[in-house]
Amino acid sequence: MPDITFMPDRQTVRVRPGTTLLDAGRRANAGIRTRCDGKAACLMCKVIVEDDTGLAPMNRNEQLKLGSLSEMGYRLACQTRAFGNVTVTVPEDPLKAAVRALLAKQQEEDGI
Numbered sequence: 001m002p003d004i005t006f007m008p009d010r011q012t013v014r015v016r017p018g019t020t021l022l023d024a025g026r027r028a029n030a031g032i033r034t035r036c037d038g039k040a041a042c043l044m045c046k047v048i049v050e051d052d053t054g055l056a057p058m059n060r061n062e063q064l065k066l067g068s069l070s071e072m073g074y075r076l077a078c079q080t081r082a083f084g085n086v087t088v089t090v091p092e093d094p095l096k097a098a099v100r101a102l103l104a105k106q107q108e109e110d111g112i
């Protein structure tokens with residue numbers, strides 16, 4: 001039974017072999033975004049995996065969708081099945097990142 005750890009929150013869930021990272025992420029409440037509900041259409045479920053030895057190899061469809069991101073450790077959580085322990089980084093939501101950057105800029109301008 002693979003253990004999947006989601007960063008940055010360090011949430012770990014034990015799943016059945018073959019479970020997708022999207023399903024594991026839902027169980028861990030890891031905040032993986034999706035609009036197509038796992039149909040490899042929205043590309044919102046991108047996650048980063050540094051060591052993919054616990055994962056099934058990337059299929060052709062996933063490789064085509066990710067393009068050069070596949071060489072940078074990105075995987076589509078909905079298409080990636082785990083068969084061993086793995087650590088997954090969930091990128092920050094772009095909207096939250098933009099708000100955080102704006103707040104930091106405002107605090108800097110206000111001298112806080």
Ligand code: FES
Pocket residue numbers: 022033034035036037038039040041042043044045046076077078079
């Ligand atoms: S959930 Fe839409 S591409 Fe993975």
